């Protein structure tokens with residue numbers, strides 16, 4: 649059968665390199681989980697996943713790819729639709745999400761993992777390299793809102809880079825693979841909504857000191873807080889943001 653024609657608006661860049669596909673799949677470690685692949689396309693990852701786990705599901709929005717997959721993988725459990733609209737509670741077990749993700753919705757995929765963090769206990773996947781590095785970086789300029797939120801609940805590791813020319817068509821940007829595994833934190837030791845507001849406010853004006861970017865919050869005043877407020881958001885780790893949140897009046 650003919651190959652699927654790559655559609656730009658669906659972020660379709662098909663990985664050609666089979667050894668990299670196998671390497672990505674091998675990053676999944678939680679054996680008892682259901683595996684959910686987002687955007688299998690023509691199944692370059694799927695072919696390695698089918699051997700790995702009995703409870704494998706894929707979700708694909710593109711009709712042409714779904715048609716292709718049905719022909720080549722008649723037994724595969726395919727959900728035809730948009731991952732962002734999928735209710736993850738239809739799965740009984742915890743989930744490992746995997747994919748060479750469509751880059752146009754990568755942040756939304758990660759937010760959805762964050763929101764469903766007690767269900768989504770593992771994420772392995774390919775992102776635009778910059779996004780992958782940002783999510784995995786603990787400190788420094790590359791960090792962003794999502795890095796802090798995700799790092800609160802996941803151990804995140806940057807695995808390796810994948811060159812543009814290994815895709816058809818090649819994307820303009822380089823790609824990077826990360827893996828995230830749920831850590832042992834059950835809950836934040838502070839109000840979660842306030843925590844998210846503080847992280848967002850800090851990063852939305854990331855060049856400013858926190859004293860300026862967090863002006864709209866009333867914080868307790870003590871020497872530890874004073875030291876933190878002299879810093880910028882990117883200089884704080886998860887624990888420091890939790891400490892700040894606990895000190896909001």
Ligand code: SAH
Nearest residue numbers: 661662663687688689709710730731748750
């Ligand atoms: N995994 C394949 C394809 C990667 S391209 C490979 O590595 O070759 C990204 C894939 O995600 C495409 O197949 C695209 O159709 C699919 N996709 C895009 N948006 C989606 C969404 N909202 N939900 C599910 N799949 C989506």
